Amino acid sequence: MTFANEGDSDRGIRLVAGAAMVGLGWSGVLPVTLGIVGFVVGAIVSATGIIGWCPGYTVFGFSTRKVATGYCLHCDAGRRS
Numbered sequence: 001m002t003f004a005n006e007g008d009s010d011r012g013i014r015l016v017a018g019a020a021m022v023g024l025g026w027s028g029v030l031p032v033t034l035g036i037v038g039f040v041v042g043a044i045v046s047a048t049g050i051i052g053w054c055p056g057y058t059v060f061g062f063s064t065r066k067v068a069t070g071y072c073l074h075c076d077a078g079r080r081s
Contacts, residue, residue, distance in 0.1 A: 003058075004052040004065055005053055005057045005062070005063040005064070006048070006049070006052050006053065006057070006063075006065055007063075007064035009064075010049075010065075011050075011052055012049070013049075014045050014046065014048055014049030015046060015049040015050070017045055018042045018043065018044075018045035018047075018049055019042070019046060020042070021038045021041055021042025022038075022043055022046060023042075024038050024042075025037070025038035025039025025042060026039055
């Protein structure tokens with residue numbers, strides 16, 4: 001995915017934390033309102049971990065993804081030789 005802005009460890013943390021929040025929200029351990037909020041937030045966090053893209057990171061221009069160094073095909077797009 002070209003829009004990915006999450007690194008592998010970030011994605012793993014999001015998946016584990018999201019699953020825990022969904023589990024707590026679904027199990028009834030938390031009060032009803034807090035359980036619903038936990039479930040929804042956990043689902044969103046898990047979804048961003050699965051996709052590898054966080055809209056909040058995009059808004060603030062942040063990324064935890066390591067980009068491979070090397071030649072960029074698009075860097076010389078506007079130059080003529």
